[in-house]
Amino acid sequence: MKLIILENYSQASEWAAKYIRNRIVQFGPGPGRFFTLGLPTGLPRDHPESYHSFMWNNFFKHIDISPENVHILDGNAPDLQAECDAFEEKIKATGGIELFVGGIGPDGHIAFNEPGSSLVSRTRVKTLAMDTILANARFFDGDLSKVPTMALTVGVGTVMDAREVLILITGAHKAFALYKAIEDGVNHMWTVSAFQQHPNTVFVCDEDATLELRVKTVKYFKGLMLVHNKLVEPLYSMKEMGAERSQSKKPYSD
Amino acid sequence: MPSNKSVSDAPIVQFTNCRILRDHQLQREDLWVREGKILNPEKVFFDEKGSADVQLDCKDSIIAPGFIDVQINGGFGVDFSLATDDFKSGIDLVSQKILSHGVTSFCPTLVTSPPSVYHQVLPQISVRNGGAHGAGILGAHLEGPFISKEKKGAHPEHCLRTFEAGAFQDLLATYGSLDCVQIVTLAPEMRRSSEVIQELTKRGICVSLGHSVANLSQAEEAVQHGATFITHLFNAMLPFHHRDPGIVGLLTSDKIPAGRRVFYGMISDGIHTNPAALRIAHRAHPKGLVLVTDAIAGMGLAPGRHTLGQQVVEIDGLNTYIAGTKTLSGSVATMDTCVRHFQEATGCSVETALEAASLHPAQLLGIEHKKGTLNYDSDADFLMLNDNLYVRATYIAGEEVWRQDASGM
Numbered sequence: 001m002k003l004i005i006l007e008n009y010s011q012a013s014e015w016a017a018k019y020i021r022n023r024i025v026q027f028g029p030g031p032g033r034f035f036t037l038g039l040p041t042g043l044p045r046d047h048p049e050s051y052h053s054f055m056w057n058n059f060f061k062h063i064d065i066s067p068e069n070v071h072i073l074d075g076n077a078p079d080l081q082a083e084c085d086a087f088e089e090k091i092k093a094t095g096g097i098e099l100f101v102g103g104i105g106p107d108g109h110i111a112f113n114e115p116g117s118s119l120v121s122r123t124r125v126k127t128l129a130m131d132t133i134l135a136n137a138r139f140f141d142g143d144l145s146k147v148p149t150m151a152l153t154v155g156v157g158t159v160m161d162a163r164e165v166l167i168l169i170t171g172a173h174k175a176f177a178l179y180k181a182i183e184d185g186v187n188h189m190w191t192v193s194a195f196q197q198h199p200n201t202v203f204v205c206d207e208d209a210t211l212e213l214r215v216k217t218v219k220y221f222k223g224l225m226l227v228h229n230k231l232v233e234p235l236y237s238m239k240e241m242g243a244e245r246s247q248s249k250k251p252y253s254d
Numbered sequence: 255m256p257s258n259k260s261v262s263d264a265p266i267v268q269f270t271n272c273r274i275l276r277d278h279q280l281q282r283e284d285l286w287v288r289e290g291k292i293l294n295p296e297k298v299f300f301d302e303k304g305s306a307d308v309q310l311d312c313k314d315s316i317i318a319p320g321f322i323d324v325q326i327n328g329g330f331g332v333d334f335s336l337a338t339d340d341f342k343s344g345i346d347l348v349s350q351k352i353l354s355h356g357v358t359s360f361c362p363t364l365v366t367s368p369p370s371v372y373h374q375v376l377p378q379i380s381v382r383n384g385g386a387h388g389a390g391i392l393g394a395h396l397e398g399p400f401i402s403k404e405k406k407g408a409h410p411e412h413c414l415r416t417f418e419a420g421a422f423q424d425l426l427a428t429y430g431s432l433d434c435v436q437i438v439t440l441a442p443e444m445r446r447s448s449e450v451i452q453e454l455t456k457r458g459i460c461v462s463l464g465h466s467v468a469n470l471s472q473a474e475e476a477v478q479h480g481a482t483f484i485t486h487l488f489n490a491m492l493p494f495h496h497r498d499p500g501i502v503g504l505l506t507s508d509k510i511p512a513g514r515r516v517f518y519g520m521i522s523d524g525i526h527t528n529p530a531a532l533r534i535a536h537r538a539h540p541k542g543l544v545l546v547t548d549a550i551a552g553m554g555l556a557p558g559r560h561t562l563g564q565q566v567v568e569i570d571g572l573n574t575y576i577a578g579t580k581t582l583s584g585s586v587a588t589m590d591t592c593v594r595h596f597q598e599a600t601g602c603s604v605e606t607a608l609e610a611a612s613l614h615p616a617q618l619l620g621i622e623h624k625k626g627t628l629n630y631d632s633d634a635d636f637l638m639l640n641d642n643l644y645v646r647a648t649y650i651a652g653e654e655v656w657r658q659d660a661s662g663m
Binding site: 067 | 284295296299300303304305
């Protein structure tokens, strides 16, 4: 794995954004598609807390993506399992996920793969853990009864099939989860730990998120920042395709 | 990918690089319009899988709902209280000219007049949508003749009337028809006014208190019977007194029926009301303040003499008096000037100033589901303004109907 440690939330976000941008340009999107991840069920699509609203307000409305390239799991589909299976099929049909971007929960979950989820699971319906419900209550005016209790989510196995995984972790409340994810063993109680067995994972975090890690780990990866920063400088642009793209080999392998 | 043909053929226009007034705040958002209404882009994106056909860069303008003027007696030489042969073209002229002041809907106002005037003029006023031809007409505002002699202001005394004889039937006979009437201003202390207020309210007509010597209880009773507006607060009513606040006391009265709000018009031209008084009213009841121009025929013309119904008025700068007196009679202010003056005098936020001329009049008339806001599915009547609240362009039903050209005209 590559552990990228930045000073604070904005710097971590900016590094991740630049990295994703470079990867998109390198990927040379054409008929390439775009997938978006797991979401709570039962919320009407235009509810302000639905993932449709979230993705629209925080992402889609700011970019020029074509609506037919957006694939969001529909939590209101009549047959939820069929919806999940179809999602898996769509991923396969487009040649698999090139880059998966996600965060982790304080309980170490990736997507909504709560503690105890199979590390080879696929897209399915999951019941949310109390920890997650509590964490989400702030979006529902603190009213626990309003928080959805089930969610559709990509599975750990689904994400493991991606060619590259980028996880963003910021804040002290995620520190313990990060420790469990990278310094302890692979364990289905901390599903992010599965990525220790993925060939190509990047964790981007801020100082606060490293609070539970060993000083040795942090020093080691900070020492590699010179090399890691080559992944975001130069910033590629779609206009300068061609020569740049063909030289997309990484500075070193994991 | 443009509009989804199976849903609608009409082009989708996206106004970008602007700050829109929504939910009482200026937000950095794009404004989407289709078929004359404000569109919800999230629905278009997910449900229709569509996107904009046309994108317009608004160069960082403020986009606000179009202004609504509920008290305007005329302008540019046209007097709504004069039954001329070319009345229709007169009202068309005014409705077209006020687009440059940011007004997208208005209530042509008639001052106290003899019944013959009402019978000739009212049938020529029809409720109609705005467009390139001019601002929309919401209905007439009849200010008088059922008002108080002591507070007639610029209204002609010989035309004043009371409700003594037939109350509502009298009113109907005087006006002839109430078909296109939106607001009636009357003095509530007159006998039998309660029945009249109830009848008017039943017909969906907004009753306003003004040109009156009513005390607070009489005013409160009128509100309980259905009155919801106060015509040009402070002017033509008893002054505020600490033991009997009069009509002004409605702003903080505790006898307003639950769920109802009393609105009050203010002419913020800097002349009708001292800025300190404007601030007192605004601070006492900010959500009820409705900016009005009370503009007269002389608005938009050079200083001099003009008519106001049966009277002759004289314009000197921003002041308009009954010729030969110091009695104020209407104003020559434009709506955008009033908005700017209101914002400067009270130091309120830009959002508050804009809402006093758009959201509040729409709420007064009960039309805020389609006018006065930039909410999804409302009529796309809006303005582009610069940071100093000067109108740069006016749009009605999503079409540009006025734009300030380079020469600044």
